[in-house]
Amino acid sequence: MTRLDPRPRSGWRRTPLLLPAGLLAIAALTALFYLIVMDIAREFPPAQANTVDSLALQKPVVHIGVISRYRPRILYRGYQPIMDYLTANTPYRFELLLSQDYNEALQHLITRRASAVFLGSYLYVKAHAKYGVIPVLKPLNENFLPVSRSVLIAHPQAAITSLRDLRGKKLALPARESFSSHWLLDYELARHGLSPGDLAQVHNFPHHHTVIAQVLNGNFDAGVTREYLVKDLDGHGVHAVLYSDPIPSSPIAVAANYDRELIAALKTALLAVNQEEHRRRGTTRDWDGEFVNGFVEAWDADYAAVAAIVAVDTTRLDSR
Amino acid sequence: MSNTFPMQATLRMRILLVTGGVLLALLLIISQVLLFQWREIIIAKQYDSAVAVARTFAVAVIDALIEEEQFGGSREGMLQTYLDDFTRSLDNVKYVVVRNLQDQTLALSPAQSAGAIPAAAPAAGRQQTAGRLFRDPHFAWVIEARLPLHIAGKVWGTAAIGFDAAPIRKQVRLLFVLLFVTTMIVSCATLVVLHFLASRLTASLSRLVKEIDSVEFAGSPASPSSGTVDDIAFLFDRFDLMKQRIEQSLAQIESAQRQVYQAEKLASIGRLASGVAHQVNNPLHGIRSCLYAIRREPENTAQTQQYLALIEEEISNIETVVQKLLGFARQRASAVSRLDIAAATRKVVSLFDLRLKEKNLRVTLDLPADLPLVAIDHQLFQEVVMNLLLNSYDAVGPGGEITITAGRQDGGVFLTVKDNGIGIRAEDLPSIFDPFFTTKEIGTGTGLGLAVCQSIVERHGGRISVQSAAGQGAAFTVTLRVDEDHESSDH
Numbered sequence: 001m002t003r004l005d006p007r008p009r010s011g012w013r014r015t016p017l018l019l020p021a022g023l024l025a026i027a028a029l030t031a032l033f034y035l036i037v038m039d040i041a042r043e044f045p046p047a048q049a050n051t052v053d054s055l056a057l058q059k060p061v062v063h064i065g066v067i068s069r070y071r072p073r074i075l076y077r078g079y080q081p082i083m084d085y086l087t088a089n090t091p092y093r094f095e096l097l098l099s100q101d102y103n104e105a106l107q108h109l110i111t112r113r114a115s116a117v118f119l120g121s122y123l124y125v126k127a128h129a130k131y132g133v134i135p136v137l138k139p140l141n142e143n144f145l146p147v148s149r150s151v152l153i154a155h156p157q158a159a160i161t162s163l164r165d166l167r168g169k170k171l172a173l174p175a176r177e178s179f180s181s182h183w184l185l186d187y188e189l190a191r192h193g194l195s196p197g198d199l200a201q202v203h204n205f206p207h208h209h210t211v212i213a214q215v216l217n218g219n220f221d222a223g224v225t226r227e228y229l230v231k232d233l234d235g236h237g238v239h240a241v242l243y244s245d246p247i248p249s250s251p252i253a254v255a256a257n258y259d260r261e262l263i264a265a266l267k268t269a270l271l272a273v274n275q276e277e278h279r280r281r282g283t284t285r286d287w288d289g290e291f292v293n294g295f296v297e298a299w300d301a302d303y304a305a306v307a308a309i310v311a312v313d314t315t316r317l318d319s320r
Numbered sequence: 321m322s323n324t325f326p327m328q329a330t331l332r333m334r335i336l337l338v339t340g341g342v343l344l345a346l347l348l349i350i351s352q353v354l355l356f357q358w359r360e361i362i363i364a365k366q367y368d369s370a371v372a373v374a375r376t377f378a379v380a381v382i383d384a385l386i387e388e389e390q391f392g393g394s395r396e397g398m399l400q401t402y403l404d405d406f407t408r409s410l411d412n413v414k415y416v417v418v419r420n421l422q423d424q425t426l427a428l429s430p431a432q433s434a435g436a437i438p439a440a441a442p443a444a445g446r447q448q449t450a451g452r453l454f455r456d457p458h459f460a461w462v463i464e465a466r467l468p469l470h471i472a473g474k475v476w477g478t479a480a481i482g483f484d485a486a487p488i489r490k491q492v493r494l495l496f497v498l499l500f501v502t503t504m505i506v507s508c509a510t511l512v513v514l515h516f517l518a519s520r521l522t523a524s525l526s527r528l529v530k531e532i533d534s535v536e537f538a539g540s541p542a543s544p545s546s547g548t549v550d551d552i553a554f555l556f557d558r559f560d561l562m563k564q565r566i567e568q569s570l571a572q573i574e575s576a577q578r579q580v581y582q583a584e585k586l587a588s589i590g591r592l593a594s595g596v597a598h599q600v601n602n603p604l605h606g607i608r609s610c611l612y613a614i615r616r617e618p619e620n621t622a623q624t625q626q627y628l629a630l631i632e633e634e635i636s637n638i639e640t641v642v643q644k645l646l647g648f649a650r651q652r653a654s655a656v657s658r659l660d661i662a663a664a665t666r667k668v669v670s671l672f673d674l675r676l677k678e679k680n681l682r683v684t685l686d687l688p689a690d691l692p693l694v695a696i697d698h699q700l701f702q703e704v705v706m707n708l709l710l711n712s713y714d715a716v717g718p719g720g721e722i723t724i725t726a727g728r729q730d731g732g733v734f735l736t737v738k739d740n741g742i743g744i745r746a747e748d749l750p751s752i753f754d755p756f757f758t759t760k761e762i763g764t765g766t767g768l769g770l771a772v773c774q775s776i777v778e779r780h781g782g783r784i785s786v787q788s789a790a791g792q793g794a795a796f797t798v799t800l801r802v803d804e805d806h807e808s809s810d811h
Contacts (some may be wrong), residue, residue: 030500033352034496037355037356037359037492037496038489038492038493038496040359040363040453040461040485040488040489040492041452041453041454041455042363042452042453043450043451043452044367044450044451044452044453045450046448046449046450047371047448047449047450072383072386072387072390073379073382073383073386073471076382076386076471076472076474077471077472080471080472080473080474081472081473083472083473083474084472084473087473095474096474098386098389098390099390100390100391286472
């Protein structure tokens, strides 16, 4: 009878050789693969472009001073984008020139280290009176008006609902040369029959943000700062007690003998910041909140009201 | 079982090699993809972490730079102090370096690594956050995060922090080992499962092969099922059906063969009968002649005695013929038995004596008396001898010669019927045992004689062969196995 022959045609006798050869190949491949896997060297691609236009580096440098109303980092964060904007839209390369205090910023202007300075309203009035400094631009607020206000804020546990409640309380103020400090200390306290001596403590901090932080932390019962800085603090444990009357917003000022071509370029560029359009484009997105709504031209007469409020004594002005 | 082992081994090997190989390759690919993806995640995570730390670091560095810028000499050294504190506070920081835009080093830590700090990044990348992972001759594997020190468009320089990348490599190595071991374990498990499944499959197939080998087609029982409800069980069922069809076919073939035998037998008997009739008729004619002579001269006593003696002699001849015929016919009912083929051959030849003499053929018998007995049906053997003898009778002309030889060969016995007739053409040799093949004239032969001879011989375990060439006669040799069980006792 025919028997099935199931034996394979191919030579399976080679199988004994296949096994060690296969194992050897696997071992070799594994070793090779290990070397490949363990070689982790690489360059990580650039993630954030922050280039400075090479053409800008060739432009003449113009320093713009700024009073030390905020911490240096905050100033750079809010004001450097304005410098970048000006650099991109004028024939000049604008750089910030920080100062240690308000008076140093003024000195930068007087000594021509700075071609223009972001001043406070109070300091401008004093500088104009003494050095003939003149305003060229002033920012618009969220209502597109060139005014600003100072505000008295209080910690909720301080039980302060009116200015008279400040009696016996600890009050935090910004720099002595700020309008906010003078407004409350020299103007409002007197109007409400109080004097600094009626308060438990009055302390001037160099920066507005420090004042806010002190009140928020409860170290001080109340503090005075600029309105636009606290508009987002509702619900964070502080409340506004009293607002100042609107005063002309803080000007960009220049020395009397300013570089007209430069300042014209500066004014043209900043006045071109149409509020709505630029906000939509995001041009002013990173600008300090005081300037995101654009600028209008400023005149010395605009600041007469400030002088009336703070009763400027130009003799107190330091002259370095 | 030894016959089925190669198939099991081969099939199992193929299943293991092919399926296992494919699965192993897939596993390797998957594990490689996983490994590379995982490695990238580890590296990306470490790099992100490095960048995050560097960013935090950069905040303070920028503050320090601003302070130095604002307050000048009074704050000098502040940056270096901060770098030193930073380096000390983090174990995995290998170096920190702060450079200005002119690529001058403003501060670095640790100070003793001044000559070993890797070169700064290309100038084009100094205002972009970037990094690299590299092997440094001094710090070994380092992942460096490089940040521009800037606020908006104000750029002071760059800060680069080199973190120890050895933990990354350690994690990647651990991952590699983990995936390798996992792959090996899964592969082994897969191969074991495949081996088990293949073994089950080949076991079923082996049983089927065993069944096929054991089939005798003579009332063999149905194959046992495979014990499973699968393709193999289906194969078993189909095999049973095939076996039944083969058995039916075999029965039909056997029936056809019986009819062929019967037809050939009738033909042979017809030819035998004509010879017998001739042998009987001749004495009968003699007897009739004698009787006629006796009746014509009843008074001639001497003649009558002479004719009666002749009649008696003729009757005796007829009796001899009848006895031979009876002897031939008596064996029909017998089955396989031990047979002395020499004696059986002589009997067949004796039946043809008269015809052989009529054709003047010379028949030579070389049949040793001591041949061992052969297990074969007596009647069928006689048919074989008769067919071969008739075949030679037809092939030779008058005066021809037929030689019948028997003897031992390779443990069996052989019987050769050789003639010096017309022989067989070479082209006809392959067909001469085919049924109905004949070279004789139409109506002379049935073409079944040699086919029947081959069938009978092979059914008894023997074989039949022919040596012939055209014009050179033919020699048919039948080889049969000896009845070994009885050989020694009989001889």
